[in-house]
Amino acid sequence: MAVSATLHCLTGCAIGEILGLMIGTALGLGNLATIAVAIGLAFLFGYALSTLPLLRAGLGLGAALTVVLAADTLSIATMELVDNLVMAVIPGAMEAGLVNPVFWLSMMLALTVAFFAAWPVNRHLLARGKGHALTHHFHGAEPEGARRYIPDLATSTLVAAIVAFMLGGLVVSVADELEGPPSDTAHAVPRDGSGTREFSAPPR
Template sequence: MDHAAHAGHGKVGWSMAAQATLHCLTGCAIGEVLGMVIGTSLGWDNAQTTALAVVRAFFFGYALTLRGVLKADVGFRAAFRVALAADTLSIAVMELIDNGVLALRPGAMDAHLTDGMFWGVLAFALFAASLITTPVNKWMIGRGKGHVAVHPYYH
């Protein structure tokens, strides 16, 4: 890939946007699934379970970026700032779409862990969130924002 495209000064391809989205999806999915499983297992109400899932999605999304940046011998504060810059909007969009799909699908928020609807709607919600987040990431990368913040630490 052209380094100018990484810096936001060239044409940004869908492949780069998809890679950024996949990175975001990985952290979000880990956090979202764990949050939903924990909240549902504990019998929490929908608002509590959703809040836990969102907090965990941000945590794991940032943690994945932090892990990579910290490997480049960057201090924690600087690495955390990079993670915030790289992932905040992407995770926020992903969580908004993901939880919006769950909230709008009748019965999804009340489904139990043993119910196929729980897993089916959650998988569909994450898929829909990744589809909508990909053009957002493409737009951000094209402007030198978002996930391009981590590229200097991976090369």
């Protein structure tokens, strides 16, 4: 149960972390700003994924958020602390960019270390009837009315999607590295017609 709870938190954190780093890279933010965005989104998605089953089970939004905040905050905070610490320690991980194998390999390592750091936290909370023990008995309840349209996302499905996405990012970045830098053997001629070419045209 502790493993399942930790994986559930990890999927939300992973979505937020990757999205935050993508946003930070796209906007050209510094490391601290990028980390702040990633942490904020990790908490947002972590809470959101835990709130959906409770809403589906019949709880109101306020009651669901109260339960989720009590159940997930310590686990997510542990993951975020460890995950970002690992990313900061690995040389070049934060500056690598999304089309760089270093980024994806570092993220995989960071999330793995974060899982093993948060697992004993969740185990400790569950043993005392806290953490995900607060939400577990709401899972599997038959939804009524419009609540049946609230997504029921299994942890295994979320984990598979995250792993596939990260492996896809790694494959794309490795392929980009193998292509190498673009060739500089040919240069375009300026619009005014001046300049030279690195290649010669065949005679007429």
